[in-house]
Amino acid sequence: MIGKAFTYKAGAWLTAAFIMVSGETSMASSLRLEEPAVFAGQWQATLSAAGDDRQAQTQQDKPSNTCGVELRANQTLGEGADCLGAWLEQLPIGWFADPDGLSITGNEGSRIQFFSRQRDGLYLSTLKSGLIITLERTAR
Template sequence: MASSLILTPPEALAGQWRMYPEGANAQVCELDLALQIPRLSGDLECIAGWLGERPTNWEPTPDGLWLYGIEGTGIVHFNRQKTDRYEVRLKSGGVLVLVRDTP
């Protein structure tokens, strides 16, 4: 029997997140995934330093989360590792981590 991935609804991902290079938790950038415009807020210039472009939008995918740039082009796709933890391997070889901000 084949299995398929289920798309996480945007409402389940909306909220406060932290992004940092794996192993460097002290270099944290805050990110807010919103359902209304603006769809992204937080330390976007900080995040642009790692991605090479400032993200402006996002959407869930069955296996993760896309961040898009000003032109609507995909900048980076984070792969879901487990609930509230996503990762992407950058061109530099490092891993960028996105985790939900927990109180």
């Protein structure tokens, strides 16, 4: 009787371990890392409050809440880096793709802001102040 109880308990543990290991493998394979060329080009950054309509913010003629940002294929930031830096309170130098988003880096190469992927061409990040920066690819 004790031998069967040990066998059932060991079987339950082995089954749970197998499910955990196979789940981690399938989760990791579902997130793909895009090539830098996919992100290279012109993007529009929009700064807004949590309750603001993003489209309405974009259509307003306020240079303080929108700016164009160039993500270069060599993973550096071009035009618009200073505008984005004013919101991040640190000058962004580069960027890199993450499986679930896009990271902006500072002069030491460390991440200063992460933008989570909402859909292709649309990424969001919330600042410590609660303001939201939206990165959206502009028409090619």
